[in-house]
Amino acid sequence: MSHTMDDAAQVRKLLAVAPMMAWTDSHCRYLHRLFSVNALLFTEMITADAVVRGPQERLLKRHPAERSVACQLGGNHPGLLATAAEAAVAAGFAEINFNVGCPSPRVRQGCFGAALMAEPALVARCVKAMRTAGRPVTVKCRLGIDDRDSDAHLDNFIEAIAGAGCQTVYVHARKALLSGLNPAQNRNIPPLQPERAYRLKERFPGLNVIVNGGITNLAEAATHLQRSDGIMIGRAAWHGPRFLGELDAMMFGAPTVAEQDAATAYLDYAAEQLAAGAPLADLTKPMLGLFKGQPGARRYRQTLSATLTTHSNDLGAVRAAVAAMAPTYGPSQKAA
Secondary structure, eight states: OOOOHHHOOOOOOOOEOOOOOTSSSSHHHHHHHHOOSOBBBOOOOOHHHHHHHHHHHHHTTOOOOGGSSSEEEEOOHHHHHHHHHHHHHTTTOSEEEEEOOOOOOOHTTTTOOOGGGHHHHHHHHHHHGGEEEEEEEEEEEEBBTBOOOOOHHHHHHHHHHHHHTEEEEEESSSSSSOOOOOOOHHSSOOOHHHHHHHHHHHHTTTEEEEESOOOHHHHHHHHHHSSSEEEEEEHHHHHHHHHHHHHHHHHOOOOOOOOHHHHHHHHHHHHHHTTOOOHHHHGGGGGTTTTTTTTTHHHHHHHHHHEEEEHHOOOHHHHHHHSSSSSOTTTSOOOO
């Protein structure tokens, strides 16, 4: 049965913010949570080897206010991934997500990320190993890689991971070209094919299929929600966090949050983090997308950019820049 945009709010679908390297750190997730109480947030991709052998406490940092967060792990060694998953569960993460979609050369050389779509049996062993940690293990993948991009290849991959106990797959609805394209080009040049993700759901009705890729407005989101189990947005949440709040309002009826209110609350958090030794540049970085398209937004961004380039710890200047902006709500709710 298909659902209209109005119906979508009545059916419990999933709203998620994609894992993004160098972006979805704990500070970013704190800000995103202020806009959406219902979204499932994700860490950056963390390699299992780094969790097991590196600064685990820093890598798995999670503020309690972030609440429901999935930890995305990368790697190809079932034993290491299982140990890393256990550490992530101990750190309070709600879900373990396996990266089988990143096309970067560094990841490809390590034979993990999107390259693993050519190794469904290995991915299945990794999923099975991580499930011993006691949390749901999900997979984020592409439609295929290089010349392995047919529905038959995709079905073979899905059958393997579903057989290992994966019940949810986040599908970036385009294939990855592992030779000749950099990660940015792989996000844009291979065409989006969301209808293939929809057909995947039809072929595997017991699997939760979450559509990812190129979702930038409410109409696109509503279209995907009619034929999938949810949506995952990425850069659209970074470049304009208000959009995340608009989606929360459309899908779950949540009240829309004014950007200035969210920014003010986030600055209280930033003050605490600054006192604990966090660099202000790291704290202001997630705020750059606030007030997008509003009068004064350019001046606001210039103030924040100064904290990134001069390494100033002047939180007062950031507070003044926020205070100078008028409260902005999403289209679902007007300011009183």
